[in-house]
Amino acid sequence: MFSIKMNGFHKSVNCPSSEKLLAFQNGDATAAERDKIFVHLRFCEFCASEVELYAHYPQADEQIEKSDIPAPLFELAEALLSNKYKDTSLLKKLFETGDSKVHSF
Numbered sequence: 001m002f003s004i005k006m007n008g009f010h011k012s013v014n015c016p017s018s019e020k021l022l023a024f025q026n027g028d029a030t031a032a033e034r035d036k037i038f039v040h041l042r043f044c045e046f047c048a049s050e051v052e053l054y055a056h057y058p059q060a061d062e063q064i065e066k067s068d069i070p071a072p073l074f075e076l077a078e079a080l081l082s083n084k085y086k087d088t089s090l091l092k093k094l095f096e097t098g099d100s101k102v103h104s105f
Contacts, residue, residue: 015047025054
């Protein structure tokens with residue numbers, strides 16, 4: 001498997017929010033925001049990549065209706081996200097279908 005080191009490729013506290021970057025890409029940002037983001041994009045590869053993503057995959061204008069997450073899936077996601085000990089037994093449950101396993105760890 002390929003391993004790519006991405007040290008430093010992440011948002012920092014100085015980065016504009018994704019919502020502001022999307023507004024910039026869509027032309028909905030104010031002139032002041034647009035100028036500030038434009039300067040930021042010259043120095044931040046991560047945000048520049050995010051704006052490029054929005055350019056290639058525009059967001060739908062329509063509002064998408066939110067749906068409820070089934071309780072078992074929500075509980076599993078909560079348990080996985082709060083897993084401090086890196087126990088993979090909960091993750092294994094996600095890949096089980098009946099008595100057969102879809103993927104083994």
